[in-house]
Amino acid sequence: MAKTDTKGKKLERNGLSDDQLRAIFRNMLLQRQLDNRGFQLNRQGKVPFALGSEGHEALQAGAAMAFQRGKDLLAPYYRDLGLALGIGLTSYEILLSLFARAADHNGGRQFPNHYSSKSAGLMSFSSILAAHIPHAVGAAYAMKYRGERGRAVLVTCGDGTTSEGEWHESVNFASIHKLPIVFLVENNLWAISTPIEHQMGQPEIWKRAAGYGIPGHRFNGFDPIETYGSVNEALDRARSGGGPTLLEGMCYRFLAHSTDDNDMTYRTKEEVAAHRKEDPVPRFERVLIDHDVMSAADVEQLKRDVLRETNEATDRAEAMPYPTAADLYTHLYEGAWQPWQ
Amino acid sequence: MAKTDTKGKKLERNGLSDDQLRAIFRNMLLQRQLDNRGFQLNRQGKVPFALGSEGHEALQAGAAMAFQRGKDLLAPYYRDLGLALGIGLTSYEILLSLFARAADHNGGRQFPNHYSSKSAGLMSFSSILAAHIPHAVGAAYAMKYRGERGRAVLVTCGDGTTSEGEWHESVNFASIHKLPIVFLVENNLWAISTPIEHQMGQPEIWKRAAGYGIPGHRFNGFDPIETYGSVNEALDRARSGGGPTLLEGMCYRFLAHSTDDNDMTYRTKEEVAAHRKEDPVPRFERVLIDHDVMSAADVEQLKRDVLRETNEATDRAEAMPYPTAADLYTHLYEGAWQPWQ
Amino acid sequence: MAVSSPTQTSQIMNNVDAVRATLYDAMKNDPRTVILGEDVGARGNVFLITKDFAKEFGPQRVIDTPIAEASIVGIAVGMAMEGLRPIAEIQFADFIYPAFNQIVGEAAKTRYRSNGEYTCPLVIRTPYGGGVRGALSHSVSIEALFYHVPGLKILAPAFPADVKGLLNAAIDDPDPVLFLEHKKTYRLIKGEVPDGHYTIPIGKANVLKEGSALSVVSYGLYVHWALEAAQQLEQEGISVEVIDLRSIRPMDKTTILQSVEKTRKLLVVHEDNKFGGIGAEISAMVAEEALFSLDAPIRRHCAPDVPAMGYAEPLEHEYMSSPAKIAEAMRELARF
Amino acid sequence: MAVSSPTQTSQIMNNVDAVRATLYDAMKNDPRTVILGEDVGARGNVFLITKDFAKEFGPQRVIDTPIAEASIVGIAVGMAMEGLRPIAEIQFADFIYPAFNQIVGEAAKTRYRSNGEYTCPLVIRTPYGGGVRGALSHSVSIEALFYHVPGLKILAPAFPADVKGLLNAAIDDPDPVLFLEHKKTYRLIKGEVPDGHYTIPIGKANVLKEGSALSVVSYGLYVHWALEAAQQLEQEGISVEVIDLRSIRPMDKTTILQSVEKTRKLLVVHEDNKFGGIGAEISAMVAEEALFSLDAPIRRHCAPDVPAMGYAEPLEHEYMSSPAKIAEAMRELARF
């Protein structure tokens, strides 16, 4: 476990209560547990595909804490397990998606991790990178248009996705109209096998903000409290009419891109190990213990809870039925499907 | 004619010889003459469409002077009459395009002003805004790949075109590979009827350069000497391995967008008149006379020359035949066209 | 065609006025309606369709967007997902290519991929077609690039009354609709348009002229020319049935099949290229469902397979058909 | 199918190896060849097709691009205009939508719009198709979104020897070619591949199996299934002719027509949706040119018209055909 030097120092908590800090930590533990479960089920041949967010836990749990349920909207991407959990999706819902069961929000139509929940304010998205970013901008436009102060959209993507034209067009439009939106880039330094230096001419994505005339800010995404502070400030600005912000959270992708990838073909064990030293999960555990937000025993209990929750959700979801052949034909248009239509 | 305060002061000429200064001025006069000719022929019902570059003369003539014929490539857009002339296209070629004659480089297939000349190093482009920008980047990649030091690509577009996703993707790619390319934005403050403040969140396009990690610079595009200096420096850097530059030349679109547009529906006479005070053509005439590069008589002679050249080119081009129906079927693929292929 | 009943009042207008009037009503009637696109605001669209809308409804409802088609559609998708009723404009159909991802990958699949949780009630309007010296990039037909896509509806009305009725239907529709306006017909085609709000059901073709010797299916500008050619042939004693498809997807199988079963000959006429065009599906459908009703091969009279019409007049002329060329194709098939 | 002559040496390889070997030779033989796409370098493509290429040929020839498909193709167009021979990869066909503008608006029109002054010798390779649990966005067929476009060539070989011969032809071709690789066949389909450089002419279909009762035209994965089904039917006494289209545009009219004139019945089989799919053009062409040779309606056995296959196994299963389902479609038509 990485040493932290926080002991003794007053905890800079950005207004987060003990309960909130514990909720963030629970989210982080649950993310990691569910992540592992996906890879495990894949190895067991129970699911053909899984994606992990290891390394993004602090970033996502911290950012989710700034999200206001029932008000804000989240337009996430496929690595946002922790954001989905943090805004209210259950482990069971996550596993329904992983198992592609009929009760999944998408009815088992989409890849795992392509969450969608209208009631939670989580906007449906496809696998086409960056395609969801204009949708988030459109939703933010709707909020502003209807005069809904106090609402904002949080839209996320990976570092690699900022190269897409639609990313640029979206940030530009949001800037013109000072829309209530936060563009949060989860910079894990890799896009599958492509390192940041082959993705862009200079590696600080937040610096693009000035070109659009909006605030830009980079933060340590291994620190959930710093993350919360940055995202909360940006969302607050958005909610109160201050317009968009471009945020860049620094993190790292500890696992391969997905169960289909072998990252050792393009990066070294040593590189991964170096980042592992900063692993946000044990790091935050130490912070909470050091500052008496949780005891070591609390932490152990929480870990058991989270494991039990994961197990129960797995069993429950696995027992659910698949969609049937007939389900291929529903929800194409409003009304019943007809051939040749 | 606008007063200039250059008299007496030493002319800051950025290394341009008297001959070069006169050539720039000739280009500017010719642009304006050919521009007027297009609109005139349109009013006469002789051509269905024309586009003017009035206000861009200094920018284009200055930039073209930095272009090295036989080495550099130009990837222009439809408002680049002066750049086309400046790199070697003749008035006759311009008028063939306007009249859509068979002898036009495009065989009368494309709209006027969509120049193309392989021998002059002018890359063919379509009417789809920004679509030519990745082509320019690809050409710059080819130069670098083949180790052709001393060559560079100059790619231009309007301010409005920088909103397209392909613009962003292109600049990003060029920055990663430090390609020999100069992105020159001709900022005339308008995109048809859309003013700059509805196109982008902050109006200084050059400021986007930092986000890509490349140099960015804004210059006065009403001044051909300053323009030349900026473009020449950037092209030199590109040619010698220094990578891309983003340049923003400030100018103004004096005319309506095209013969199909009426700009008085969306901007005021007063606004146009205010910019007219800075009209680069009389302004540069005064500079040359003030600094004894040309006499008033030289200027008058030059104007007569340019008018005669325009008249001759018009007559010659107009007398040329249209393409025939059979020409619809050539150059789809290599080899002869076949139906259902 | 929707015709006004005696009690109904109506106006004579051209296609551009019909678009304008319908959009105006939509803006008036539903505050969720917003219009976005290039130059739709201050200038009121390049054809002046939304002239003065921004003044009346405000720039936040009539949005002059940056030049960025992918996001014009993409932002409209997001608006639609979040409860607005956006009408996005692509200035010329030729510029829709950069928005392909948002239309095909996103708008068309929003409802399907979310299993009905999210919907995308979006209209994308765009002027298409040639005969206006639009050259390679201001005159293409785009319907065949999209009609293969499940989840999209595609309309291409030819008459002012249909423009209004179908545009209203598109705006009311809970799913994405691509609404194609043939720019050559904008001012050329005039007709009676009933007052008040009405819709024409999406997916219904219209038999413009009954006939017995031959069925002609067309849409857009060419349906007018087909009608003109059919009237010419009537005088020559050849009775041609002319069907205006109006809706490209969904397509009105029933009307086409009924007609072909009666006339036993089918000619599809369209401005777009032949290979893989709309005529391919019409023809294939008939060859699958009514082959033995046919007394002649199914003919398609379409543009030659070159990218688009050139700018020079002879190139455009060669690319485009004409009432005379269509009449000749009709005669040929009638003689078969 | 190109078969090796006795004097020719050959290797057994699968489709993915055939792509790899052909690309390798192209890189070896012509320094103008560059490969660009997402993860083609260090990782060597997600299917490991270009594994170790970057090491051997250098990162400037095997370019890991940013995630930006429009510019992957657009930059390749510029390279091609300026004398290189780029081979651009779209990681999955589903991600080609953002590049639509560059393919349809630019690559396909470069030669035409410049009246032959500029050309665009470009290959765009991409894995497509389903049956691999790729869900909505890693399994689409895209051929029908492009086959309407004059100026493009579209290839979809199914056998390793054809993969090599046609990929070589595409690389040698002076015009843009969209090269579609069915990802399910990548490792599944093995076959003999002649050594050395050879090309198979673009635009030629291949009669895989002669037959007399019925012609089946297919391509990609389904051509293998059609062959399997035909072999099954052979045992039932029904002789089916199976044609592998291989080239979607240009399409081999002659081979199709000759076959139909012999068997008098046509079934088109493809994985892509039916409405407006490749089968539409094949069917329409036959209905135009050989209608009276037909003894039965032209049938199309294709995917149902829904956006794509869902991720859950039953959804994929329902969307995809199978040798058994194809056999049933053959029987039905044979019985007609």
Ligand SMILES: Cc1ncc(C[n+]2csc(CCOP(=O)(O)OP(=O)(O)O)c2C)c(N)n1
């Ligand atoms: C338009 C598009 N192009 C390519 C892909 C394939 N792809 C999926 S994830 C990925 C890498 C994304 O990297 P990044 O945005 O940094 O996110 P990360 O996976 O690192 O969180 C790629 C290339 C895709 N899904 N969509």
Ligand SMILES: Cc1ncc(C[n+]2csc(CCOP(=O)(O)OP(=O)(O)O)c2C)c(N)n1
């Ligand atoms: C992709 C695309 N979208 C829209 C258009 C229509 N259009 C032609 S010129 C123009 C304005 C361009 O403005 P800008 O880039 O500033 O250049 P300027 O005309 O001012 O020189 C527009 C919107 C187009 N040709 N292509």
Ligand SMILES: [Mg+2]
């Ligand atoms: Mg990343």
Ligand SMILES: [Mg+2]
């Ligand atoms: Mg401009």
